[in-house]
Amino acid sequence: MFQLLLQSSGWALFIGRFHPLLVHLPIGFLLIAALLELGRRTNKINVGAPAIAFILLCSAIGASLACVAGYLLSLGGGYDALLLDRHKWQGIGVAAFAWVAWFVSIDKFKEKIPLVSTVYAGTLGLAVLLTMTAGHDGGSLTHGEGYLSQYTPEPFRTLAGMPPGKVPSEEIKPIENIEQALVYKDVVQPIMEMRCTQCHNASKSKGGLRLDDMSFIVKGGESGPALLAGNSAESDLIKKCLLPENDDQHMPPKGKPQLTNEQIALLSWWIEQGAPADKKVGELQKSDAVKPALASLTSGNPAGPAKSTVSPVLSLKVGQADEKQIDALRKAGLLVNSVSQDLNLLEVSAVNAKDFDDRQIALLTGLSGQIVSLKLGGTKITDASLKEIAKLKYLTKLHLDHTAISDAGLANLKSLDYLEYLNLIDTKITDNGLKSIASMKTMRSVYVWKSNATDSIVNQLNRSNPHVVITNGMSGPAIAQFLQIGKNAARDSTKAL
Amino acid sequence: MQNLLKELQHTHLQHQTRRHFLQSCGFGLGALGLGSLMGSCTAASGDSTPQSVKTGIPQFAPKAKRVIYIHMAGAPSQLELFDYKPELIKYHGQDCPAEFLEGKKFAFIQGVPKMLGPQGKFAQYGQSGAWMSDYVPYLQTVADEITFLKAMHTDQFNHAPAQLLMHTGSARLGRPSLGAWSVYGLGSENQNLPGFIVLASGGQQPDAGKSVYGSGFLPSVYQGVQCRTGGDPVLYVSDPNGMNRGMRKQTIEAINEINRQTYEDVQDPEILTRISQYEMAFRMQMSVPEVMDVSKEPQFILDMYGVKPGEGTFAMNCLLARKLVENDVRFVQLFDWGWDGHGTSKDHNVEGGLRQKCRESDQPIAALIQDLKMRGLLEETLIIWGAEFGRTPMQENRNGLVMPFMGRDHHLDAFTMWMAGGGVKQGYSHGETDELGYYGVKGRVHVHDIQATILHLMGFDHEKFTYPFQGRNFRLTDTEGKVVKEVLA
Numbered sequence: 004m005f006q007l008l009l010q011s012s013g014w015a016l017f018i019g020r021f022h023p024l025l026v027h028l029p030i031g032f033l034l035i036a037a038l039l040e041l042g043r044r045t046n047k048i049n050v051g052a053p054a055i056a057f058i059l060l061c062s063a064i065g066a067s068l069a070c071v072a073g074y075l076l077s078l079g080g081g082y083d084a085l086l087l088d089r090h091k092w093q094g095i096g097v098a099a100f101a102w103v104a105w106f107v108s109i110d111k112f113k114e115k116i117p118l119v120s121t122v123y124a125g126t127l128g129l130a131v132l133l134t135m136t137a138g139h140d141g142g143s144l145t146h147g148e149g150y151l152s153q154y155t156p157e158p159f160r161t162l163a164g165m166p167p168g169k170v171p172s173e174e175i176k177p178i179e180n181i182e183q184a185l186v187y188k189d190v191v192q193p194i195m196e197m198r199c200t201q202c203h204n205a206s207k208s209k210g211g212l213r214l215d216d217m218s219f220i221v222k223g224g225e226s227g228p229a230l231l232a233g234n235s236a237e238s239d240l241i242k243k244c245l246l247p248e249n250d251d252q253h254m255p256p257k258g259k260p261q262l263t264n265e266q267i268a269l270l271s272w273w274i275e276q277g278a279p280a281d282k283k284v285g286e287l288q289k290s291d292a293v294k295p296a297l298a299s300l301t302s303g304n305p306a307g308p309a310k311s312t313v314s315p316v317l318s319l320k321v322g323q324a325d326e327k328q329i330d331a332l333r334k335a336g337l338l339v340n341s342v343s344q345d346l347n348l349l350e351v352s353a354v355n356a357k358d359f360d361d362r363q364i365a366l367l368t369g370l371s372g373q374i375v376s377l378k379l380g381g382t383k384i385t386d387a388s389l390k391e392i393a394k395l396k397y398l399t400k401l402h403l404d405h406t407a408i409s410d411a412g413l414a415n416l417k418s419l420d421y422l423e424y425l426n427l428i429d430t431k432i433t434d435n436g437l438k439s440i441a442s443m444k445t446m447r448s449v450y451v452w453k454s455n456a457t458d459s460i461v462n463q464l465n466r467s468n469p470h471v472v473i474t475n476g477m478s479g480p481a482i483a484q485f486l487q488i489g490k491n492a493a494r495d496s497t498k499a500l
Numbered sequence: 501m502q503n504l505l506k507e508l509q510h511t512h513l514q515h516q517t518r519r520h521f522l523q524s525c526g527f528g529l530g531a532l533g534l535g536s537l538m539g540s541c542t543a544a545s546g547d548s549t550p551q552s553v554k555t556g557i558p559q560f561a562p563k564a565k566r567v568i569y570i571h572m573a574g575a576p577s578q579l580e581l582f583d584y585k586p587e588l589i590k591y592h593g594q595d596c597p598a599e600f601l602e603g604k605k606f607a608f609i610q611g612v613p614k615m616l617g618p619q620g621k622f623a624q625y626g627q628s629g630a631w632m633s634d635y636v637p638y639l640q641t642v643a644d645e646i647t648f649l650k651a652m653h654t655d656q657f658n659h660a661p662a663q664l665l666m667h668t669g670s671a672r673l674g675r676p677s678l679g680a681w682s683v684y685g686l687g688s689e690n691q692n693l694p695g696f697i698v699l700a701s702g703g704q705q706p707d708a709g710k711s712v713y714g715s716g717f718l719p720s721v722y723q724g725v726q727c728r729t730g731g732d733p734v735l736y737v738s739d740p741n742g743m744n745r746g747m748r749k750q751t752i753e754a755i756n757e758i759n760r761q762t763y764e765d766v767q768d769p770e771i772l773t774r775i776s777q778y779e780m781a782f783r784m785q786m787s788v789p790e791v792m793d794v795s796k797e798p799q800f801i802l803d804m805y806g807v808k809p810g811e812g813t814f815a816m817n818c819l820l821a822r823k824l825v826e827n828d829v830r831f832v833q834l835f836d837w838g839w840d841g842h843g844t845s846k847d848h849n850v851e852g853g854l855r856q857k858c859r860e861s862d863q864p865i866a867a868l869i870q871d872l873k874m875r876g877l878l879e880e881t882l883i884i885w886g887a888e889f890g891r892t893p894m895q896e897n898r899n900g901l902v903m904p905f906m907g908r909d910h911h912l913d914a915f916t917m918w919m920a921g922g923g924v925k926q927g928y929s930h931g932e933t934d935e936l937g938y939y940g941v942k943g944r945v946h947v948h949d950i951q952a953t954i955l956h957l958m959g960f961d962h963e964k965f966t967y968p969f970q971g972r973n974f975r976l977t978d979t980e981g982k983v984v985k986e987v988l989a
Contacts, residue, residue: 338689343562474873477874
């Protein structure tokens with residue numbers, strides 16, 4: 004009866020939420036009392052017994068208040084019963100032992116109790132010990148079990164016999180083949196794990212709801228099932244996310260990281276499709292609304308070069324370039340520019356020196372520690388130059404288009420550890436040269452239009468080397484197709500008029 | 501004594517007239533003759549630039565090395581092209597709700613206009629599911645290269661001030677344009693071509709005139725150089741009859757020598773500008789006709805863009821833009837006039853008129869993206885498409901009358917722009933408008949925000965990229981602007 008009354012009034016939770024605040028007072032007081040007692044007994048400090056007794060009184064009162072607040076907080080529900088029970092009794096134990104320790108430390112009782120010193124030391128010790136265990140369980144209740152050790156680094160992880168670290172990521176891993184992905188396991192569950200299961204799991208199930216497994220989602224919580232298969236608009240899971248963020252019922256709670264529109268669209272779509280547990284994306288009908296959201300899950304657009312990564316070279320600290328070397332390059336007509344004001348890295352371009360040739364290429368070697376981008380398109384260099392270019396260890400972008408280079412020269416570039424971009428348009432390279440380049444780990448984009456590389460090899464290499472995008476020019480049929488699309492559409496729209 | 505004074509005055513005048521006349525001709529009427537043909541910063545960097553910015557060096561490594569900015573002057577309707585509003589179909593022909601009109605001023609709409617449903621047929625394209633209408637069939641093929649900004653907004657509802665705001669960050673005259681800031685910051689790479697080139701089509705210049713590509717208070721080497729698309733690309737750059745190149749060279753060397761001496765006397769940095777202009781003009785005699793000549797382009801490329809040699813069309817300008825960035829020109833600005841679809845005439849409406857403008861521009865824009873991509877240039881070239889504002893979800897009712905064609909009025913609260921290439925996401929849409937397309941409700945981007953974003957892509961913090969003028973540091977975004985991080989790749 005009393006419990007019901009408390010639950011129905013806001014007072015219970017209001018006071019209850021002071022528990023995490025109050026609970027730190029007895030922890031601190033008890034530790035201080037124990038430390039002072041230790042110091043006193045080892046004659047390290049000069050402190051009177053009454054002082055310690057007073058601190059013990061404070062901790063006993065604090066612990067009692069924390070117990071009351073803790074009980075009121077627990078009425079709000081949503082905690083693992085077993086863990087909560089253990090925490091409750093440990094907390095009460097702290098309070099009880101603190102009272103006893105205080106009681107026996109008061110002067111007037113000292114003489115009347117046998118073995119007073121042993122009782123005193125024992126109760127104080129027990130209170131401190133229980134503070135630790137109760138505190139740990141309390142932390143587990145609030146933050147979830149395993150919170151403390153989640154980020155245990157190696158080698159301690161292996162030593163402690165813990166499984167390899169599984170860190171909840173802030174980003175869902177890109178899915179390689181979205182059509183083959185399982186809707187629940189690969190799309191829905193990662194979203195839940197990122198945004199929902201911190202509070203809806205085995206040890207902490209707020210609102211009686213667990214979202215860490217399909218069966219629990221269907222079962223729902225105190226307010227009924229979380230989803231209504233086939234009807235996302237009537238499913239609490241979606242409704243709560245769509246409420247205004249200020250609404251008390253809104254999920255995730257205000258201040259916590261929120262679901263993105265795409266994530267909500269994905270969850271709604273899954274529910275609309277009947278919330279299947281083991282269907283693949285390809286087996287379900289896709290609404291227009293969910294297509295961009297699904298696209299956002301893939302690892303970028305396979306049709307175009309992946310541009311999001313920044314070259315690791317840009318974070319290297321390299322020494323300043325020799326001004327004399329730069330001047331020599333400039334005298335040869337090359338453009339030499341800093342990559343940016345805070346970097347010593349250089350970009351070199353022969354845009355104004357189309358006569359640049361093999362005889363001058365050695366000029367670059369003096370800046371091999373700085374050059375990251377080299378544009379030699381349309382110059383007179385040949386394969387001989389590539390031996391020198393291969394010495395530019397930080398080179399990330401290389402334009403060799405419209406030059407006489409061939410496979411023989413290209414082989415030199417394999418030693419470059421950072422090369423990402425290679426423009427081979429209008430050169431003599433062939434399929435063989437391209438094959439060796441495509442397997443370079445850092446390579447991201449290669450352009451081979453008007454070279455001797457064939458479409459079939461380009462397509463094959465693009466498939467077998469997903470990290471690199473090789474682009475050939477549009478062939479006659481491809482351009483005809485491009486023009487046809489427009490013509491068809493134009494004809495259709497004239498009809499519409 | 502009197503004679504002596506007279507003689508002094510006389511010599512002084514004699515000394516003044518010729519030099520002063522030439523000088524003020526060049527400096528005062530900067531757009532005259534050779535004066536308008538410059539753009540390289542090769543000579544001007546160093547002495548004439550202030551300490552705050554080391555020109556030619558970005559503040560951080562840029563993703564976009566070059567820019568092609570396509571401005572559709574007059575402002576096409578986003579509601580016909582990209583911003584799909586199915587709800588608006590339901591309200592077609594109904595009175596505009598009062599809350600849209602309260603406290604609002606429009607360029608032409610008066611009283612209570614009717615809502616106007618979208619005229620295009622919309623569908624989603626590409627893996628990204630980008631919404632586009634049948635007005636732009638070719639652009640559909642490159643949907644996954646594009647980042648849309650669907651909730652753009654501006655402060656100005658008349659063409660000229662809105663264009664000024666879009667390109668110079670201020671609706672008033674006198675500020676440097678985005679292209680000028682870019683060349684000022686990053687320098688110019690090809691010494692034979694201006695770093696900032698402007699090409700206009702559609703039969704008229706942009707409403708705000710040359711100021712939209714001017715250099716404002718920046719040294720005038722940074723202003724945009726307009727090239728003609730038909731005939732001589734640049735007027736007066738070829739040698740007159742009877743003067744050969746050697747003689748022209750000697751003339752220019754002599755003039756520059758005199759200018760250099762004057763500079764040593766008076767230390768005016770604009771003289772350096774002048775010297776570099778002469779040198780540039782001389783080099784441009786060779787390089788400009790070459791780069792502007794499309795006769796050597798293979799037929800399939802001409803077909804792809806839909807270009808016929810000799811035509812000064814928008815399609816031709818797109819092809820030239822590719823040739824210019826291929827030759828490392830920093831900033832190419834395209835203007836195409838005739839997008840002002842009020843519904844006043846056969847050409848200016850959101851039905852047939854807009855369709856015709858799209859027919860002329862859709863194919864070359866898609867071809868430009870494809871062409872840059874297969875040349876390996878799209879990765880570092882940023883393409884921006886947009887206008888000075890958008891168009892209303894209401895049908896225009898100029899003077900309270902029914903217009904002869906379907907048209908929409910200028911609208912500053914919501915319009916669409918898109919970007920592709922250097923450093924922006926591929927296949928992405930940022931921002932949303934309400935269900936009638938009147939206001940941006942999510943991801944709103946102001947003109948200053950997109951400017952900040954463009955500068956960011958070019959390696960500059962828009963708040964630290966400044967130029968001291970009349971006692972304070974000026975920047976493109978004035979005191980506003982936030983980089984739209986969501987669109988960055």
